[in-house]
Amino acid sequence: MCRMARHLWSLRKGGDIPGKSILIVESYDAVLETLARFFEGGGYGVLGSRSAEDAMSFIAKNPVDVVLSAVMGLPGMKGVELAEKIREQYPQIAVFLMSGGMPPLMRVRADAVARKVFDKPFDLSDLLATIAQAVSSVS
Numbered sequence: 001m002c003r004m005a006r007h008l009w010s011l012r013k014g015g016d017i018p019g020k021s022i023l024i025v026e027s028y029d030a031v032l033e034t035l036a037r038f039f040e041g042g043g044y045g046v047l048g049s050r051s052a053e054d055a056m057s058f059i060a061k062n063p064v065d066v067v068l069s070a071v072m073g074l075p076g077m078k079g080v081e082l083a084e085k086i087r088e089q090y091p092q093i094a095v096f097l098m099s100g101g102m103p104p105l106m107r108v109r110a111d112a113v114a115r116k117v118f119d120k121p122f123d124l125s126d127l128l129a130t131i132a133q134a135v136s137s138v139s
Contacts, residue, residue, distance in 0.1 A: 096127075
């Protein structure tokens with residue numbers, strides 16, 4: 001089951017894809033758990049965070065290959081701000097965003113900084129395939 005250290009969850013230890021880890025940043029537990037199980041089934045090492053700030057703290061100390069973050073609904077820093085900080089400080093990390101809707105100017109920022117913005121509801125198979133392609137391009 002999930003272990004929680006503050007807002008950061010170590011959901012799944014390791015994966016079948018060596019060195020390929022995904023950090024999911026989502027404030028809704030049900031969404032976080034569903035995505036974690038889905039990516040674990042795809043062979044990824046999965047971590048989860050309920051806040052962008054905790055995600056940034058984790059990334060500063062641990063290697064992560066992919067970040068998948070909600071845009072809205074996070075406490076404190078929004079997902080777009082997280083993506084901008086990651087892109088600036090850790091350009092090797094592939095960042096993807098997911099949203100159920102956002103203001104037009106935020107959408108422009110999101111499209112500019114993320115590899116892709118997935119609009120909810122999205123197809124999980126498309127999500128996995130897109131992220132797998134990004135991971136294989138940096139291998």
